[in-house]
Amino acid sequence: MKKYNFSAGPAILPAEVMKEAGAACVNFNNSGFSILEISHRSADFSAVLAEAEALVREIGGIGEEFAVLFLSGGASSQFFMAPMNLLDDSGKAVYVDTGSWAAKAVKESKAFGPTEVLASSKADNYTHIPKGYTIPADATYLHLTSNNTIFGTQLAEYPETDVPLVVDMSSDMFSRPFPVDRFGIIYAGAQKNLGPAGVTLVIVRKDLLGKVDRHIPTMLNYNTHIEKGSTFNTPPVFPIYVMMLTLRWVKAQGGLEAVAKNNEEKAAVLYKEIDENPMFAGTVTQKEDRSLMNVTFVMADEYKELEGQFLEACKAAGCMSVKGHRSVGGFRASIYNAMPKEGIETLVKVMQDFRAAHA
Ligand SMILES: *Cc1c(COP(=O)(O)O)cnc(C)c1O
Numbered sequence: 001m002k003k004y005n006f007s008a009g010p011a012i013l014p015a016e017v018m019k020e021a022g023a024a025c026v027n028f029n030n031s032g033f034s035i036l037e038i039s040h041r042s043a044d045f046s047a048v049l050a051e052a053e054a055l056v057r058e059i060g061g062i063g064e065e066f067a068v069l070f071l072s073g074g075a076s077s078q079f080f081m082a083p084m085n086l087l088d089d090s091g092k093a094v095y096v097d098t099g100s101w102a103a104k105a106v107k108e109s110k111a112f113g114p115t116e117v118l119a120s121s122k123a124d125n126y127t128h129i130p131k132g133y134t135i136p137a138d139a140t141y142l143h144l145t146s147n148n149t150i151f152g153t154q155l156a157e158y159p160e161t162d163v164p165l166v167v168d169m170s171s172d173m174f175s176r177p178f179p180v181d182r183f184g185i186i187y188a189g190a191q192k193n194l195g196p197a198g199v200t201l202v203i204v205r206k207d208l209l210g211k212v213d214r215h216i217p218t219m220l221n222y223n224t225h226i227e228k229g230s231t232f233n234t235p236p237v238f239p240i241y242v243m244m245l246t247l248r249w250v251k252a253q254g255g256l257e258a259v260a261k262n263n264e265e266k267a268a269v270l271y272k273e274i275d276e277n278p279m280f281a282g283t284v285t286q287k288e289d290r291s292l293m294n295v296t297f298v299m300a301d302e303y304k305e306l307e308g309q310f311l312e313a314c315k316a317a318g319c320m321s322v323k324g325h326r327s328v329g330g331f332r333a334s335i336y337n338a339m340p341k342e343g344i345e346t347l348v349k350v351m352q353d354f355r356a357a358h359a
Helices: 015-026 043-060 074-086 100-109 222-227 237-252 255-276 301-316 341-358
Strands: 066-071 093-097 115-120 141-145 165-168 183-189 200-205 280-282 294-299 331-334
Touching (some): 043 066, 074 100, 074 141, 093 100, 100 165, 255 294, 255 341, 294 301, 301 341
Parallel strands (some): 093 141, 165 183
Antiparallel strands (some): 183 200
16 A cells, blocks of 8 residues: 655655665765765765755755855754854844744744744644734844744745845745745755755855854854855765755756645645535634645544544555644644645545544
8 A cells, every 4th residue: 555654754755766865875876885975075975965056046046145055953953053143132133933943943042132022823822823013124134934834834925024034944945936035044954845854954145144243163153164065074965965856856846836836736635625524623723824734633623532543544544644743633744845646635535534434
């Protein structure tokens, strides 16, 4: 039976990427060596890094005013690295608190300078994206989480502002086009939509750097990695390679417009079933905030005791890891770029069969 991986992360990757990555573990580029044992300064790996960067620039429309970095430490390290490099007591960072990851980013920023939360949906367990807040024109940056992996919400649009946006795009990077010129920093842990765990893609507008009055440890200074082309120390060679393969796949899909259209269609099929099937209910209270990447839903109140049984039915049909995050409960189907339409159709069929059997 075909199995579909609905896990939030580490998450599904395109089958052809997995296959090629597997072959490269045995013999990379016909070199007689595994990708796992080659030098990060070899010509073979330099070509991988260069292609990965070129693909990020081409797919995202990222110009030379930005540096493209491949760092370690996860997206979680960017929670402190971004304010450490951009913010000091002469500035002010503003945040929108849309979920647990956003809240973690706020906590780190406070150690580096004035930090203000403009809006939060925490009191409603993050079931919607706060709107209608005013962005102070003198803010150093506005930090946003584009997609809230745990709560299943996603920013439909980025705010129009001259304040540089610092955005955690971990769970929807390269799932749709974005207005590059509004961004100061974009960061994304690879393991949701870009590749395996171990590398974080960081895109930084270079003119924002070098302005803070503090000592920044060498490894935590973006300029170190810019000057050394992400090879100041040993970068995560294999995760970067697999990300490069995934980016090739994104390009072959037709780029971000095509990927976005596909993601919209996929999500619409699943949300339609959630809305029509009386056994289920979506957890996000405003439809325009629904994530196209992480679809969160619960069993309707009168069927709550069937939750475990539904998860068993999912597994029996090959739909794996549909259990929701403990802070939301219920179910979460993560349907990143690589999730094929058939995976969604299979899950919808399980929901329909469940309804026929129980409702
Ligand atoms: C998973 C996730 C993180 C944490 O990523 P790590 O690479 O594990 O540090 C941060 N932000 C968002 C939105 C995430 O989904």
